[in-house]
Amino acid sequence: MQEVICTVDVVLLTLREGVLQVLLHRREREPFAGTLALPGGYVHTDSDRDTRDAALRVLRDKPGVHSPYLEQLATFSGPARDPRGWSISVAYYALVPDTLVTEAADAVLCPVDDLRGVPFDHAQIVASAVQRVRNKSSYSSLPVHVCQEPFTLPQLQAVYEALLGESLNKVSFRRKMDELDVLEAIPGVFSSGSAHRPAQLYRVKPAWRHALSLSERAI
Amino acid sequence: MQEVICTVDVVLLTLREGVLQVLLHRREREPFAGTLALPGGYVHTDSDRDTRDAALRVLRDKPGVHSPYLEQLATFSGPARDPRGWSISVAYYALVPDTLVTEAADAVLCPVDDLRGVPFDHAQIVASAVQRVRNKSSYSSLPVHVCQEPFTLPQLQAVYEALLGESLNKVSFRRKMDELDVLEAIPGVFSSGSAHRPAQLYRVKPAWRHALSLSERAI
DNA sequence: TCAATAGTGTCTTTAAGACAATATCTT
DNA sequence: AAGATATTGTCTTAAAGACACTATTGA
Numbered sequence: 001m002q003e004v005i006c007t008v009d010v011v012l013l014t015l016r017e018g019v020l021q022v023l024l025h026r027r028e029r030e031p032f033a034g035t036l037a038l039p040g041g042y043v044h045t046d047s048d049r050d051t052r053d054a055a056l057r058v059l060r061d062k063p064g065v066h067s068p069y070l071e072q073l074a075t076f077s078g079p080a081r082d083p084r085g086w087s088i089s090v091a092y093y094a095l096v097p098d099t100l101v102t103e104a105a106d107a108v109l110c111p112v113d114d115l116r117g118v119p120f121d122h123a124q125i126v127a128s129a130v131q132r133v134r135n136k137s138s139y140s141s142l143p144v145h146v147c148q149e150p151f152t153l154p155q156l157q158a159v160y161e162a163l164l165g166e167s168l169n170k171v172s173f174r175r176k177m178d179e180l181d182v183l184e185a186i187p188g189v190f191s192s193g194s195a196h197r198p199a200q201l202y203r204v205k206p207a208w209r210h211a212l213s214l215s216e217r218a219i
Numbered sequence: 220m221q222e223v224i225c226t227v228d229v230v231l232l233t234l235r236e237g238v239l240q241v242l243l244h245r246r247e248r249e250p251f252a253g254t255l256a257l258p259g260g261y262v263h264t265d266s267d268r269d270t271r272d273a274a275l276r277v278l279r280d281k282p283g284v285h286s287p288y289l290e291q292l293a294t295f296s297g298p299a300r301d302p303r304g305w306s307i308s309v310a311y312y313a314l315v316p317d318t319l320v321t322e323a324a325d326a327v328l329c330p331v332d333d334l335r336g337v338p339f340d341h342a343q344i345v346a347s348a349v350q351r352v353r354n355k356s357s358y359s360s361l362p363v364h365v366c367q368e369p370f371t372l373p374q375l376q377a378v379y380e381a382l383l384g385e386s387l388n389k390v391s392f393r394r395k396m397d398e399l400d401v402l403e404a405i406p407g408v409f410s411s412g413s414a415h416r417p418a419q420l421y422r423v424k425p426a427w428r429h430a431l432s433l434s435e436r437a438i
Numbered sequence: 439t440c441a442a443t444a445g446t447g448t449c450t451t452t453a454a455g456a457c458a459a460t461a462t463c464t465t
Numbered sequence: 466a467a468g469a470t471a472t473t474g475t476c477t478t479a480a481a482g483a484c485a486c487t488a489t490t491g492a
Contacts, residue, residue, distance in 0.1 A: 002264050006223040006307060043296075045221050045305035050297040075294045075309045077262075078269040086264035088225060088307065090294045154444070169482050171446080176481095196443040197489035373471070388455050393472080395454095414464035415470035445488070453480070461472070 005087035008054040009040035009122065011073065011129035012065070014098040015146050018162050019111050020133075021098075022126050023062070024118065026106040031083045032119040036108065038126070040089065055092040063102055068094040069145035073129050081121045089120075093129040097148035137163045141182045144204055152191050152199035153177065182208045224306035227273040228259035228341065230292065230348040231284065233317040234365050237381050238330050239352075240317075241345050242281070243337065245325040250302045251338040255327065257345070259308065274311040282321055287313040288364035292348050300340045308339075312348040316367035356382045360401045363423055371410050371418035372396065401427045 012023040024036035039058050048054040052072065059065050073091040081087055103109060112130050115123045136142045143159045157173050177183060183202045190198035231242040243255035258277050267273040271291065278284050292310040300306055322328060331349050334342045355361045362378045376392050396402055402421040409417035 003222060004225040004262055004264060006225065043223055043305075043307070045223060045298065051294060051307065072293055074291055075270060077309070079264065086262075088262070088270065088309070090296070090307070152444085170444095171483085172481055174445080191444095192490085194443080195441070195491040197445080199444055371471085389471095390456085390473085391454055409463095410471095411463080413470080414468070416462035416472080418471055440492085442490085442492105443488100444490095445486105447484105447486075449482105449484080451480100451482070454478080456477070457475090459472105459474075461470100463469085463471095465467085465469105 002085055005082060005084055006043045007040050007082075007087065007089045008043060008051050008058060009038040009089050009091045009125060010055050010058050010070075011038060011091060011093040011126055012059065012062070012068070012096060012101075013093060013112070013129065013133060013146075014096050014101050014109070015159060015162055016098045016101075016109055018158075020130065020163065021109040022112050022115070022129075023101060024108055024110050026108075027119075028106075035117065035119055036110070037119050038091075038122045039107075043090075051090040052092065055090075055094075059094065062107060064100040065094070065096055068096045068100075069142075070094045073125070073132060076121055076125060089125070091125045091129070093132065095133070095142065095145040097146060099148045134163060134165070141177075141180050141208075144182065149203045150186055150189065150201035151203075152201055154199055156202070181205075221304055224301060224303055225262045226259050226301075226306065226308045227262060227270050227277060228257040228308045228310045228344060229274050229277050229289075230257060230310060230312040230345055231278065231281070231287070231315060231320075232312060232331070232348065232352060232365075233315050233320050233328070234378060234381055235317045235320075235328055237377075239349065239382065240328040241331050241334070241348075242320060243327055243329050245327075246338075247325075254336065254338055255329070256338050257310075257341045258326075262309075270309040271311065274309075274313075278313065281326065283319040284313070284315055287315045287319075288361075289313045292344070292351060295340055295344060308344070310344045310348070312351065314352070314361065314364040316365055318367045353382060353384070360396075360399050360427075363401065368422045369405055369408065369420035370422075371420055373418055375421070400424075 014021055023039065025039040027033050027035055027037050041058055043051060043054050048057065052070065055070060059068065070092055073093045075088060075090045077088045079086045101109060112126055115126055133142065137160060143163050144156065146159050147156055153174060157168060160173065161167050182205055184205050186201045186203055189201045191201060192198050233240055242258065244258040246252050246254055246256050260277055262270060262273050267276065271289065274289060278287065289311055292312045294307060294309045296307045298305045320328060331345055334345055352361065356379060362382050363375065365378050366375055372393060376387060379392065380386050401424055403424050405420045405422055408420045410420060411417050
């Protein structure tokens with residue numbers, strides 16, 4: 001019985017120009033050398049403490065992405081998804097503000113709806129991540145990870161609307177954010193420079209910043 | 220770099236005597252031969268089409284459990300969880316009516332809150348499955364898979380209440396079931412034999428029976 | 439002052455829960 | 466008929482959405 005090829009793949013998502021985009025990496029090695037695919041790689045049993053650690057290692061190459069929101073998505077497997085043989089890929093997804101993503105020759109952002117030509121089953125993995133994010137965004141504070149701090153409530157609402165693909169009621173949105181209780185206003189600090197009333201700037205409460213990924217059904 | 224040990228584990232859950240219980244299997248081989256652990260085993264690259272297929276194969280040993288509700292839970296990994304070395308376990312959970320579970324010397328049901336002594340990280344895997352089931356039960360039709368068909372609405376409500384650990388409003392519960400639109404009354408068939416009004420018997424609509432595991436946020 | 443967007447008050451609509459009335463069995 | 470549980474109607478309460486009004490800035 002042949003061995004199982006064990007890898008991790010990371011779906012790094014961000015919002016650029018109002019569109020949900022995924023970071024693709026140009027593969028250096030076969031199979032599919034030269035094509036754009038999800039960043040990923042073999043699990044390193046000599047250095048990775050677990051697959052999450054492997055996913056973080058994969059992301060460390062990307063400048064700026066230090067400690068993103070990272071959650072296990074699902075595991076994809078089978079004899080045909082990788083031409084090298086029977087393989088398992090533990091997929092993770094990350095959410096980051098678009099300001100942290102630097103594009104380069106070997107790292108480009110692509111709209112999640114236009115992934116023709118990506119190899120393996122990576123289109124399916126991305127679709128799965130997008131579905132998870134859309135779903136969780138409807139009842140949780142997940143989208144705050146896409147906003148660069150500090151941010152205003154109108155900015156955050158726009159992020160929710162872009163992720164969910166629908167416009168939200170302003171009053172209800174603010175009530176919900178108030179209930180979730182994960183944001184705090186930065187006293188006396190407002191947006192400025194525009195020809196209208198400035199908006200209060202917010203940040204994630206310190207207690208929440210690294211706790212948001214702990215619960216199954218995130219708050 | 221040493222190889223990764225690839226396995227699947229199955230958390231088969233059912234409700235017996237009003238308590239959520241998990242099927243444990245007495246291990247025939249080392250490590251931990253003779254102790255009760257989650258049913259599982261190596262991924263067979265020569266016969267399994269994917270890890271879900273491997274999980275179904277693991278369940279085929281259990282008489283009566285033919286095509287249960289089965290969903291991928293999460294993947295657990297690391298150098299220490301299995302004494303044989305760096306390992307990955309893709310965990311699935313299954314929900315079945317308790318009438319399908321036959322206990323034997325090598326297959327026993329244990330309440331999910333009393334898993335002292337189970338090896339590996341299986342207690343953590345079970346806890347994770349229980350959390351997932353409790354969470355999904357609050358907004359989906361997941362618990363119907365724990366009811367042997369045909370069932371009455373009061374029986375189904377009791378199952379929801381056992382899974383969620385709280386009593387539910389009867390009117391709201393029935394309204395919600397009506398909205399979910401996954402059940403159909405069996406015309407003219409009622410429970411009988413008890414000294415009170417008989418209850419309408421229901422079954423899952425055929426269109427739903429095998430479609431309930433498809434969506435991320437099951438209906 | 440005007441245009442533009444932020445923030446809030448309040449009414450309406452919808453969903454959830456409480457409670458009680460009626461229905462239908464066995465004994 | 467009495468006792469038990471099923472089923473349904475309806476009132477109350479809570480959440481969500483619609484809409485409009487006030488607030489604050491730069492041009």
